[in-house]
Amino acid sequence: MATEYDINKLAALFAGARRITCLSGAGMSTESGIPDYRSSKGLYNTLTSEQVFDIARFRRQPELFYSVIGPLYLSILKAQPNAGHVALAQLADRFGKELVIATQNIDGLHQKAGSRVVHEVHGTMDTLSCQDCGSQALAKSFLNELGKGEVLRHRCGGVFKPDITFFGEQLPAAAFSASLDAMADADLVLVLGTSLQVHPAASLPDARRDGCPLLIVNRTPTAMDDKADMVFHDSIGELLPQVLAQMDHGAQPGSQRGQRSDYHSALFNNNPTHLQRKNDL
Ligand code: OAD
Secondary structure, eight states, X not given: OOOHHHHHHHHHHHHHOXXXXXXXXXXXXXXXXXXXXXXXXXXXXXXXXXXGGBHHHHHHOHHHHHHHHHHHHHHHHHOOOXXXXXXXXXXXXXXXXXXXXXXXXXXXXXXXXXXXXXXXXXXXXXXXXXXXXXXXXXXXGGHHHHHHTOOOBOTTSOBXXXXXXXXXXXXXXXXXXXXXXXXXHOSEEEXXXXXXXXXXXXXXXXXXXXXXXXXXXXXXXXXXXXXXXXXEOSOHHHHHHHHHHHHHHTOOTTSSSOHHHHHHHHHHOSOOTTSOOGGGO
């Protein structure tokens, strides 16, 4: 758990950064009531397996996808942002950070919280495309059918596929390339709520510049903990608001304290005992 000392360090780090790029995953939205995929209570350990998002399987058997995911889809469409989404949006709105979010999430909650630059690298569940004629429709026009787990179809008879990236499909090229650029431009990279097991999204933080600090907040260890400058195995919705509250008190941009030196000492001072790196755990 992050200590007060850690929160102070994080507040100074955030305050000193101008361009912050974040890669978020399903753990970002669990505090909004949406299950993640690989935790013990996640989708793949309870309801289903990765197969449900396999494109070849969807084409053969769309009823499998809709019967399992339809009712969940409905609850995701109704979900509201949590304190973590709101804190991120506030980094831009209240603290003037150039915040770019590359998200693997398809739930639209970053945008609902007010974040403006969000690249959806696994697409979105808000829209659907007909597999036969290519027509698009809004998922919210099919709430009844989704609730009942029915296969959604266009009036031409073709099956609607949600505009999310299934295994075996290409990622949306523009979103992925903008995310890579944002990683390369960042002076602080945050990885929030992802196990980093699905590529190429999981490799995005590798595009950061040499020397750009990497902070991971994830309840359980990730594939990149050993490359990070700081790792907190905490809840995003608890940790981020504390950091912002501390920025309000002591480490606001423009405060009398030297921003840049706060930033660097936060990372590179000689006493990093409270930073939870994988090797320290
Ligand atoms: P995972 O389920 O693999 O990882 C989510 C991580 O979030 C887990 O390691 C949890 O420990 C952590 N977590 C959960 N709640 C948290 C919280 N409140 N605070 C901090 N950490 C928390 O989900 P992703 O990494 O997002 O793709 O999965 C990547 C992709 O795999 C998804 O986009 C999806 C899936 O298959 C497709 O369907 C194409």
